[in-house]
Amino acid sequence: MTVSVVLYTADLRVHDHPPLRAALEGAHEVLPVFVRDPAVDRAGFAAPNRLAFLADCLVDLDRALRERGGRLVLRQGDTVAEVRALVRQAEADEVHMAGGATAFARARQERLRRALEEDGRRLYVHDGVVDVVAPGDVTPQGSDHFAVFTPYHRRWSGEPVRTPLRAPGAVRVPADVRSEPMPRRSSVADVSPGLARGGESEGRRRLASWLAGEGDSYEQGQDDLAGDATSRLSPHLHFGTVSAVEAVHRARRRGGAGAEAFVRQLCWRDFHRQVLAARPAAATEDYRPRHDRWRRGPEAEADLAAWREGRTGYPVVDAAMRQLAHEGWMHNRGRLITASFLVKTLYVDWREGARHFLDLLVDGDVANNQLNWQWVAGTGTDTRPNRALNPLLQGKRYDPEGAYVRRWVPELAGLGMPELHEPWRVTGPGRTALNYPEPVIGLSEGLQRFRRGRGLV
Template sequence: MSAPIIVWLRRDLRLADQPAFRAAAARGPVIPVYVLDDESPRYRRMGAASRWWLHHSLARLAADLEQAGSRLILRRGRSENVLSALAVESGAHEVHALHHVEPWWRNAERAVRKALDLQLHQGIYLAPPGSVLTGGGTPFKIYTPFWRALQERMPPAPPLPAPKLTAPEAWPNSDRLEDWQLLPTHPDWAGGMRAEWTPGEAGAAERLETFARRAARYAERRNLPAMLGTSRLSPHLHFGEVSPAQVWHGVANAGGSVDVFLGELGWRDYAANVIHQFPDYAAHSYKEEFERLPWRTGPEAEADLKAWQQGRTGYPIVDAGMRELWATGWMHNRVRMIVASFLIKHLLIDWRRGEEWFWDTLVDADYAQNAVNWQWSAGSGVDANMFVRIMAPLTQSPKFDAAGYIREWVPELAGLGDAEIHDPGLLRPRGYPAKIVEHTEGRARALAAHAAMKAV
């Protein structure tokens, strides 16, 4: 039997339409390995919600591999060290993997390549990051022309089925998933996540099939948080339980406004394109002037940040979104924009504090999209909303018919009518907080800070 081939897994936890598995299977026996590497990312190690998802996704992948006559090997440590040791143990010389755009994974890929024959494949995005270029051969910075150029390369190749895997003569030892302690215990805060999500390739396929039946009405429903209008595919895409090509081909013929949804897939590629150019995008404002903006700090700002995190701001639409996030690890996209704008502008708290909270609490916490979306809201990004364009939560809430959404997530207000629930005012029930800042006050403070930044 030929030497085994290692498939190094990260955010690509599927068997179908997975080029690394397919390439390795064509060359010999396959050893699938997931390395829990908290050393390479350092402070960018996965947050708590992502680790919950990872546990269940790995358990599902392990079961799928067992059914296919294979196994999932689990190891923990720095990727290059773990893979080098595994290669010695197993006699493997080749490692196949999908290329990742996050800066720590790019560094890890370079380190692995120094020690082993690393073969990288594409399969996380619609097009390889950095490959969609302007007529002058440079990467795009603005989404709209990027999306036009990406569309010229669409549709992606049809997805391929899972390959037949051959087992090696002997399996290397594996960690026990339970020993990694990825799940919360004291307290167990994941009950809402268990009720909402089914991690794994089968769960992703079911979610895609369900969304395909209503994708034609995506544009008219996607901004209504009380309605099931979005795909909820984001965590499945993030962990690679479904490929973007599978999603594209799964909905492309739905008709109606499905093109709007395909544009959101394009935004995912666009975010990767930004991170490919600016790897530290989550740490520094792209527009340098925003490093001079006088963000609020100190005890009062910290108290406001905590109120925002807990959904206790006195703004029902904001509080509903933050409570949905804490309970389910996910938040409706329109509400994400509202709560981000509120933190940045009404509370004048640095966008990076919000990005950090989302990184820890979102099951779809994606380095590229999280950073790009927060800098879009702050107005500091390469392609961003203007800082002076301040969302008014009390207007956004009735505009997008959020009464039912608020009743679900802010039960203190459930007894109020549709006319009052968006802004309870004096009807505020006992136990629900007063506004931590009035809209006019927060808006004026934000505009003054922006003017001060511009005056320097």
């Protein structure tokens, strides 16, 4: 009786899962495995919010497999060593897994491939499991990746998208392979109180609900901070509880401008993944150096702390940072505003902001997080590297009634407009009663400091 192993990583689902389907078609029994590897913690990929969400995902995946007669085998340790041991124990012939984009994921794949080959076994890496178009599948003439989004989007949109696979009806698992107990969210400390639930069941429910409702208004409302018409699917895409391929198919079947705008965001995700796959150093180094002289020292540290805590004196910035702390998630427009404020107004290194986001974001994906930060900082793929977003204008444009600020900065909830976005207009005893800080810096002063630091003046 033949056995194949399916190694789960960032693809925690049973629907549209090519590695699982290939394993089931090629063997009598399949061993679905997830390894909690301490190297992931040391690499900075683990954080309380993601660990709690991961626990939900693993429990839900185990439930889905058990409904089909199978189960998930959970192990802890070095991924290569644990999978190799399981392959030997189950006398498996091959291992199937999804392809990764980060340097960490690709190094893990190669180590596993070499280890299995030494034992006379094979590793099959399936692309297009966590992406729509895998890194390297489309390239411009003379380069190994696209450095500008628009031509990439044009090529990406013309690529055929494989048909999503149905979830298997039955999964046969060897009976004599032990598993460690499934983790529980309640065992993770320091989790954001408003963190969403994880798991494929929740992800599929959210996708269907959003496409049937808010998705229709997404094109017009995607930047509305208070309305929050975003899909909130990014954590599920990060953990692979929702298939990006299936999401594209379902959105296109739904049709309309909102669905097409949503598909464009999925293209942005693939765009960043193909950049990082080709230039793995961009996770920590400037993709396009601008010779910045980032601020250092006590004053910069104090500004960074005020930004992290949502106490900058700029209401829309503070609202977004407080949403991040409470939910482990932030509205996409909020991410742009807060990132621009840190790097272009406070002139603090983008890596400091990216690190804080990765500490809290449940969807903290290395490719999207780091390269979006570089895009805002002007060290990445943005064709206008020196643009700076004015938080006052952004707040008035994308939170015109002030509902978002009132929700997350309750000390300002009683103010009308324009004082809500510019609380320094309040003077006298009323200003003191607000218990809200003065702006950490004037916007014009911050902009000049950025221009000097970048050598633009």
